[in-house]
Amino acid sequence: MTKYLDFYFDFISPYSFLAFKKLNLLNRxxxxxxNYKPILLGGLHNLGKITPPAFNERKLKxxxxxxELIASKNNIDFRWNAQFPxxxxxxxxxxxxxxxxxxxxxxxxxxxxYWKNNEDISDEKNIDIIINKTGLDKKNFLDSIKKDxxxxxxxxxxxxxxxxxIFGAPTFVVNNKIFWGQDxxxxxxxxxxx
Amino acid sequence: MTKYLDFYFDFISPYSFLAFKKLNLLNRxxxxxxNYKPILLGGLHNLGKITPPAFNERKLKxxxxxxELIASKNNIDFRWNAQFPxxxxxxxxxxxxxxxxxxxxxxxxxxxxYWKNNEDISDEKNIDIIINKTGLDKKNFLDSIKKDxxxxxxxxxxxxxxxxxIFGAPTFVVNNKIFWGQDxxxxxxxxxxx
Numbered sequence: 001m002t003k004y005l006d007f008y009f010d011f012i013s014p015y016s017f018l019a020f021k022k023l024n025l026l027n028r029x030x031x032x033x034x035n036y037k038p039i040l041l042g043g044l045h046n047l048g049k050i051t052p053p054a055f056n057e058r059k060l061k062x063x064x065x066x067x068e069l070i071a072s073k074n075n076i077d078f079r080w081n082a083q084f085p086x087x088x089x090x091x092x093x094x095x096x097x098x099x100x101x102x103x104x105x106x107x108x109x110x111x112x113x114y115w116k117n118n119e120d121i122s123d124e125k126n127i128d129i130i131i132n133k134t135g136l137d138k139k140n141f142l143d144s145i146k147k148d149x150x151x152x153x154x155x156x157x158x159x160x161x162x163x164x165x166i167f168g169a170p171t172f173v174v175n176n177k178i179f180w181g182q183d184x185x186x187x188x189x190x191x192x193x194x
Numbered sequence: 195m196t197k198y199l200d201f202y203f204d205f206i207s208p209y210s211f212l213a214f215k216k217l218n219l220l221n222r223x224x225x226x227x228x229n230y231k232p233i234l235l236g237g238l239h240n241l242g243k244i245t246p247p248a249f250n251e252r253k254l255k256x257x258x259x260x261x262e263l264i265a266s267k268n269n270i271d272f273r274w275n276a277q278f279p280x281x282x283x284x285x286x287x288x289x290x291x292x293x294x295x296x297x298x299x300x301x302x303x304x305x306x307x308y309w310k311n312n313e314d315i316s317d318e319k320n321i322d323i324i325i326n327k328t329g330l331d332k333k334n335f336l337d338s339i340k341k342d343x344x345x346x347x348x349x350x351x352x353x354x355x356x357x358x359x360i361f362g363a364p365t366f367v368v369n370n371k372i373f374w375g376q377d378x379x380x381x382x383x384x385x386x387x388x
Binding site for chain 1: 242243244245250252253255256259260263267359361372374377378381384
């Protein structure tokens with residue numbers, strides 16, 4: 001049976017970005033089968049009645065320092081987004097409608113825009129740049145992310161995650177075991193026998 | 195100048211217990227100067243307007259699994275306290291009134307009672323056992339923890355920590371840099387140059 005590591009993410013989450021970059025470094029030879037699982041972190045927090053750390057002054061301050069420290073210790077090119085928490089809704093919907101063969105490219109471009117290049121990814125101009133960089137058809141992309149079916153799909157993926165007891169991002173699932181937070185990537189990979 | 199690692203803790207915090215045990219293993223030769231800093235975690239959360247994970251069903255479930263996993267990966271003898279979150283107020287006050295030469299012993303006995311031996315440390319009978327094991331005078335101990343000055347001291351230590359931007363436990367401070375959570379013990383020790 002093929003093993004999988006499920007990786008629940010939202011572009012809004014700096015810890016998801018850091019985990020993604022760490023995983024990239026470890027998975028250069030594509031030995032790990034990763035299932036990227038898009039969810040809306042805000043929606044998940046609402047379902048779980050969780051106040052996100054970004055809404056607490058002290059936690060937010062710690063989060064910035066902590067992310068910068070993790071990035072520096074792991075040689076990850078990271079820049080705290082000055083406008084955090086920027087809404088990632090359009091790009092998360094975008095991830096669902098992008099063709100499979102472009103998903104990985106789109107994923108990386110979005111994450112880098114948010115957490116490497118300090119871009120305002122809620123601004124239409126920057127979304128245009130992401131569309132162009134990925135090589136997508138603009139009209140088709142914008143139409144698709146506005147469809148009710150796309151909105152529903154993201155909502156459903158989020159509530160599916162909630163039903164599985166997931167409450168934050170990044171979350172890794174291996175052999176039905178849940179590992180929450182970029183700090184638990186190592187344990188998830190142990191469970192995967194990597 | 196002597197270096198110090200400040201270690202903010204509350205016996206109620208399983209992650210503080212795990213960090214303490216990890217630190218014990220690393221510090222067998224007493225090379226690290228540790229300042230144990232008692233605070234009341236509930237009070238700190240109130241000051242910081244933070245809902246503790248123990249009060250969220252999913253976070254609590256994750257916390258139990260996570261602590262057990264950390265303990266197992268680090269060969270720490272740990273048992274989730276079935277009655278968590280048990281009030282640690284008397285023992286935290288106790289830490290303040292115990293003579294300096296018995297503080298370390300008392301500290302370890304309290305932590306083990308809560309997180310190794312699954313005891314109800316809010317129960318007077320168990321507090322008696324802790325008093326006896328440490329070799330304390332019972333009457334003196336109980337009188338001392340009821341004093342207004344003791345209550346005030348713990349409150350003040352908690353609000354001092356809050357003023358320093360500390361919002362959880364364990365928190366480590368080295369060179370005025372704050373490291374939150376047992377996951378950051380390594381970074382704190384890096385800062386200490388250990």
